Amino acid sequence: MTRKPEGPLRTGFTTGACATAAAAAACGALVTGEWVDPVEITLPRGETPLFALAEMALGEGWARAGVIKDAGDDPDVTHGALILVTVRHAAPGQGIVFRAGEGVGQVTRPGLPIAVGEPAINPVPRQMITRALTDVAEARGIPADFEVEIAVPGGEGLARKTWNPRLGIVGGLSILGTTGIVRPFSCAAWIASIHRGIDVARAAGLSHVVGSTGATSERVAQSHFGLPDHAMLDMGDFAGGMLKYLARHPVPRVTIAGGFGKLTKLAQGARDLHSARSQVDFLRLAETAAGLGADRAQIAACNTALEALERVGVPLAQAIAQAAQAEAAQLVAGAGIAVDVLVVDRQGQILAEAGPA
Structure with a gap:
């Protein structure tokens, strides 16, 4: 943007x-x-x-x-x-x-x-x-x-x-x-476009849609699941806006795909993943990493989420995928939607995948 x-x-x-x-x-x-x-x-x-x-x-x-x-x-x-x-x-x-x-x-x-x-x-x-x-x-x-x-x-x-x-x-x-x-830089306009994408997917009878934070994760998710273009929702930073609309207008399955940093924010409860409106809580990330055997103080002092990922490795990505999946599932609870999460790196590799328990 x-x-x-x-x-x-x-x-x-x-x-x-x-x-x-x-x-x-x-x-x-x-x-x-x-x-x-x-x-x-x-x-x-x-x-x-x-x-x-x-x-x-x-x-x-x-x-x-x-x-x-x-x-x-x-x-x-x-x-x-x-x-x-x-x-x-x-x-x-x-x-x-x-x-x-x-x-x-x-x-x-x-x-x-x-x-x-x-x-x-x-x-x-x-x-x-x-x-x-x-x-x-x-x-x-x-x-x-x-x-x-x-x-x-x-x-x-x-x-x-x-x-x-x-x-x-x-x-x-x-x-x-x-x-x-x-209205310049209107979030409402973007979210309305996500809603129309969901409406089209439902009218087409699709059983699986994907909301991605960016182009790389979208490309990877589409290839991974073999989905058509109209199953791909331009979620961007608006995970909450997408999920809340899906809760009222359900599709059987939704995948959220994104980079480690943005999905860390979702895992920590953020609904808007834009850098100006939410930040990674490094103390909480350090707690998660410590549970995997990492040095808590070292992770808390990291400058970026990517630095923390590089220090801890794929197990941290998997933990974040699971936490993000749980947060997203809460937002659509009762709607009969299966939620899964893909963590994708900048090279287009899937680092972690989490689905319903």
């Missing part, structure tokens, strides 16, 4: 908010022949931001507007992307119909809030756009029958850097957002 900058952070706007602004501007031009720039929209919590238009085009029966996505200080892959919306008149009584243009994905797997076969435009952006276009239509005394095509040039390439391929969203990005506002 990109390092968080110092000082106050600037918020930004979601792809859904940008698409709403572009749609409102295009629809206004379609029915009046005139452009409003900047264009104002109303977000779900009542804010009324203005958006400058980066592109405007008007033809017979259609209008197109573009807005540049500004994610503020969030390291969002869509920051700076052009969100293009083309609005056309639709057949009477058709209402507002959504289409995926270039760089916007299509849903191919169940479990997401959008039906299979639909463009990956999430419910709240659809509601925002529908409201904005209905307001334009009502102001002119005409029915709100429009076709809305959203495109993000280059979006298919950007989507490869997101969770979309695993979620079964093919061909491009999703148009997202629940509030319209991007």
Whole structure:
């Protein structure tokens, strides 16, 4: 994850908010022949931001507007992307119909809030756009029958850097957002993506999923168990967020795979494994190591968890795997989920594995 900058952070706007602004501007031009720039929209919590238009085009029966996505200080892959919306008149009584243009994905797997076969435009952006276009239509005394095509040039390439391929969203990005506002370095956004991954896995009938702390442990776990891509959850540091959701939306088996340091923190009761939000308790680690015959004071004085592992060896990794498994199992107790843990080193070797007693 990109390092968080110092000082106050600037918020930004979601792809859904940008698409709403572009749609409102295009629809206004379609029915009046005139452009409003900047264009104002109303977000779900009542804010009324203005958006400058980066592109405007008007033809017979259609209008197109573009807005540049500004994610503020969030390291969002869509920051700076052009969100293009083309609005056309639709057949009477058709209402507002959504289409995926270039760089916007299509849903191919169940479990997401959008039906299979639909463009990956999430419910709240659809509601925002529908409201904005209905307001334009009502102001002119005409029915709100429009076709809305959203495109993000280059979006298919950007989507490869997101969770979309695993979620079964093919061909491009999703148009997202629940509030319209991007909060920089938002943990909630990451955890929501983990939840959607679990939903897709359940809808696909998978019996085994893996949450990994990083790319190496994920690769090793996927190969070790022979699992498909959509069984791999991008847990990252959010072990607690993943396990709490699984407790309410169970899958028969979950494996947590990660490096020794992060799994030591899980074993010691941490739920968020990020270095800024939890640390290894070296006195507790020394107690564990002492039970294996190691020098307690020497381990307590270690600078890193890796140093302790190097001094004690694989038995310490096994002890941590067992303790981490017990902690994780507590979080899903009663849900009928079998939990196991893999400790993986930086070279991609499995150091220890622990499962249910």
